[in-house]
Amino acid sequence: MNKKYFIPLFAFIALVGLMLFGLKNDPKVIPSPFIGQEAPEFTLPKLYKQDEMITATEMKGQVWVLNLWASWCVSCRAEHKVLSRLIEKMKVPTIGLNYKDYGTEEYTDEAISWLARYGNPYTAVAVDTNGSAGLDWGVVGVPETFVIDKKGIVRYKFTGPVFDQAVDEILVPLIDKLRKEG
Amino acid sequence: MIPEIGHFALILALSIAIVQGVFPLLGSLIGRNNWVAIAKPASFAQMFFLSVSFACLLFAFLTNDFSVKYVANNSNSQMPTIFRISALWGAHEGSLLLWALTLGGWGAAVGYFSKGIPPIMLARVLSVMGLIGVGFMLFMLLTSNPFERLLQIPAEGRQLNPLLQDIGLAIHPPMLYMGYVGLSVAFSFAIAAMIGGKLDAAWARWARPWTNIAWMFLTFGITLGSWWAYYELGWGGWWFWDPVENASLMPWIVGTALIHSLAVTEKRASFKAWTILLCILGFSLSLLGTFLVRSGVLTSVHSFASDPERGLFILIFLLVVIGSSLTLFAFRAHKFRSVGIFSLVSRESGLLVNNVILIIMTATVLLGTLYPLIIDAFGSGKISVGPPYFNYVTVPLGTLLLITMGFGFFIRWKKDQPSRILKKIWIPLTVSLVAAFVLPLILISDFNVKTTLGLFLGSWVTLGALMWVVSLGRSPFKLPLSSWGSVIAHIGMAMTVIGITLVSIYDTEKDVRLEIGQSYDLAGYNFAFTNIESLKVDNYIASRATLDVTQEGKLVNKMYPEKRDYGRDQMPMTEAGIDAGFTRDLFAALGEPLGNNAWSFRIYHKPFVRWIWLGGVLMGLGGMLAAFDKRYRRTRKVIVKQTLPSSELKNSSDQVSGATA
Numbered sequence: 001m002n003k004k005y006f007i008p009l010f011a012f013i014a015l016v017g018l019m020l021f022g023l024k025n026d027p028k029v030i031p032s033p034f035i036g037q038e039a040p041e042f043t044l045p046k047l048y049k050q051d052e053m054i055t056a057t058e059m060k061g062q063v064w065v066l067n068l069w070a071s072w073c074v075s076c077r078a079e080h081k082v083l084s085r086l087i088e089k090m091k092v093p094t095i096g097l098n099y100k101d102y103g104t105e106e107y108t109d110e111a112i113s114w115l116a117r118y119g120n121p122y123t124a125v126a127v128d129t130n131g132s133a134g135l136d137w138g139v140v141g142v143p144e145t146f147v148i149d150k151k152g153i154v155r156y157k158f159t160g161p162v163f164d165q166a167v168d169e170i171l172v173p174l175i176d177k178l179r180k181e182g
Numbered sequence: 183m184i185p186e187i188g189h190f191a192l193i194l195a196l197s198i199a200i201v202q203g204v205f206p207l208l209g210s211l212i213g214r215n216n217w218v219a220i221a222k223p224a225s226f227a228q229m230f231f232l233s234v235s236f237a238c239l240l241f242a243f244l245t246n247d248f249s250v251k252y253v254a255n256n257s258n259s260q261m262p263t264i265f266r267i268s269a270l271w272g273a274h275e276g277s278l279l280l281w282a283l284t285l286g287g288w289g290a291a292v293g294y295f296s297k298g299i300p301p302i303m304l305a306r307v308l309s310v311m312g313l314i315g316v317g318f319m320l321f322m323l324l325t326s327n328p329f330e331r332l333l334q335i336p337a338e339g340r341q342l343n344p345l346l347q348d349i350g351l352a353i354h355p356p357m358l359y360m361g362y363v364g365l366s367v368a369f370s371f372a373i374a375a376m377i378g379g380k381l382d383a384a385w386a387r388w389a390r391p392w393t394n395i396a397w398m399f400l401t402f403g404i405t406l407g408s409w410w411a412y413y414e415l416g417w418g419g420w421w422f423w424d425p426v427e428n429a430s431l432m433p434w435i436v437g438t439a440l441i442h443s444l445a446v447t448e449k450r451a452s453f454k455a456w457t458i459l460l461c462i463l464g465f466s467l468s469l470l471g472t473f474l475v476r477s478g479v480l481t482s483v484h485s486f487a488s489d490p491e492r493g494l495f496i497l498i499f500l501l502v503v504i505g506s507s508l509t510l511f512a513f514r515a516h517k518f519r520s521v522g523i524f525s526l527v528s529r530e531s532g533l534l535v536n537n538v539i540l541i542i543m544t545a546t547v548l549l550g551t552l553y554p555l556i557i558d559a560f561g562s563g564k565i566s567v568g569p570p571y572f573n574y575v576t577v578p579l580g581t582l583l584l585i586t587m588g589f590g591f592f593i594r595w596k597k598d599q600p601s602r603i604l605k606k607i608w609i610p611l612t613v614s615l616v617a618a619f620v621l622p623l624i625l626i627s628d629f630n631v632k633t634t635l636g637l638f639l640g641s642w643v644t645l646g647a648l649m650w651v652v653s654l655g656r657s658p659f660k661l662p663l664s665s666w667g668s669v670i671a672h673i674g675m676a677m678t679v680i681g682i683t684l685v686s687i688y689d690t691e692k693d694v695r696l697e698i699g700q701s702y703d704l705a706g707y708n709f710a711f712t713n714i715e716s717l718k719v720d721n722y723i724a725s726r727a728t729l730d731v732t733q734e735g736k737l738v739n740k741m742y743p744e745k746r747d748y749g750r751d752q753m754p755m756t757e758a759g760i761d762a763g764f765t766r767d768l769f770a771a772l773g774e775p776l777g778n779n780a781w782s783f784r785i786y787h788k789p790f791v792r793w794i795w796l797g798g799v800l801m802g803l804g805g806m807l808a809a810f811d812k813r814y815r816r817t818r819k820v821i822v823k824q825t826l827p828s829s830e831l832k833n834s835s836d837q838v839s840g841a842t843a
Binding site: 113 | 513
């Protein structure tokens, strides 16, 4: 008997174990380290006015949303309609953080035609070509959506495309609540 | 009544599959000839009842029998017949039935074309296939019965996603399934070999044509899917690295590795345990792919959670299949001593490099596909790692792979001299280098590292294959089919690579606003918007624009991009206008009306995009040719052995190995 032939089996068992461990954990209790922290600062050029910069600080004093997206991201397309509805309904200022998309060699200006095609609900789009701002915000993948309160504290993070139910049951009440805060 | 017959036939098929899965295998172990003999007729009977079951469901679709829940959910009477048929496999339950039918078909085919295979081996192969069938049919009958009736019969059925109402997609899933399920044959051969503890050249010769055919179907299926995405989704892309595509790509890559590793196993008695492992891996990925796509895990985590029974069954089935085969591998693989030795410079080494690269590719694609799922499992929602990741990892790996491919044909088995190889390759190497640097300069007076790399790799692989045929110095018609197959498949790969390179670098795209009478210039073509009309067709209303495309004043073609409204709160669909050509595609998609007879258009010029799919077709053809090599149909010697008692039957496979070509 040769031990090396057990490697595939053990690898498989380890993978399954990992999955089971992951499923057993209640996902909802894993907190994001960014919740309750000050929103990470960024200074990024605007999509349509490259010479103008947008920063996190200038959003202070109001409840606002940061939505991370990219034209290459399939789930973003699915999310876009729902997100637009949220923005429309709540009139909440929303920064679209265009992640590793506009200005990259592969995607050049696809972000612009993407918005032209699906509509542009954003207050402003910040261009994060090399992904450094995304890094500061602890991004695991695209899309992600953050809600920031008047004091500039990150209060909520939604990973993945927001869906109708999440908008109605989580985001809308949360934004209402945050607006009432001092 | 008819649906009940279908349901009953499915239950019968399951019962037969149980018999087929248990008795021949058991009989082969305890030496009962009559149990062994059950395998073949059982595989035919299983196929028969699955066909009956499938036909009954088809009948329900064709007659708009909305009392059947599955029909009511996935079809309506407004749909054209062809799409009522394809609606059968448009959703979970029906596609499972198609899967089971395909498995039954492969089983019956193995049973039918098995004259050269000793009965013991055949019995074990068919038993394993029977057991897989048991799993699938149980899954269907316990959790996803397509024949379930509704108490309240609706007057009309629900609508099928209009995206799926397309001929390309009607034949795409069956093709892919043929490929997915086809890999179960190689898998079953692997399990049978492990049970018998013997793996020789004869075994490889039995497994090879089946693997080739399965791979061919996968190739065609993927090609078709990519082509469909291109013309139907309306954004001119041909590959999106989305999980569904990756699910079909992974078994394909492993299948490619398997085809090459099987060659070593047959010709040089090496890579034996590795080949077995690839058989297991290929089929495991097929299963994973089917389930990922079909269970809805990928499209929506919520649908998965809403039916925990289904999810649990899937998980357990995957665990049982993969876990048990890997356990068997752990305990039996040491029996497959690889006897062929080879030196560093040899065809074996080349194929080893090929296999290592392909497996790394599979692993990276798997990681990129599952990573979002794992994140999802941790409850953090759905994310996409995105094409940048996949492009970043596959391009360097692919480059290495193609460089190796070019050498492949020239290297000798066992041991070769670098100087001898050098003498053979310098012509194709020089020619392809020259072509790669000079062609872009002459034709478009441009130098781009990526273009040059792509052209070099493509022509290097092509010339490598062609020069090898020439250098053999015999009539190409005397070349065995399997050699032709690999030459053609390699050239196909090269074509696809060239197509991908050129279209990725040189395609141009523009969003424009045009009023009737206005025109736009792109890549030397003039697109004039001459007309827009409204049409009512079968089950949708279309706005159809007419674009006159001219080049230097001469009319090239008229294009008719459409926007289709399928009513019933369905998303409108884009039907692109495409002028296809060997060296370029012109592609126009109709956008939104902007008022004043103005519409938005998206216009593309896509050089060499067709090469991507032509290459795919060539690869598939190559796989098919290789499968029909007459070497695989040699049956002498074995037939004589069939009359021997079972104890000797077990050994008959060794005796055949003497006849290795």
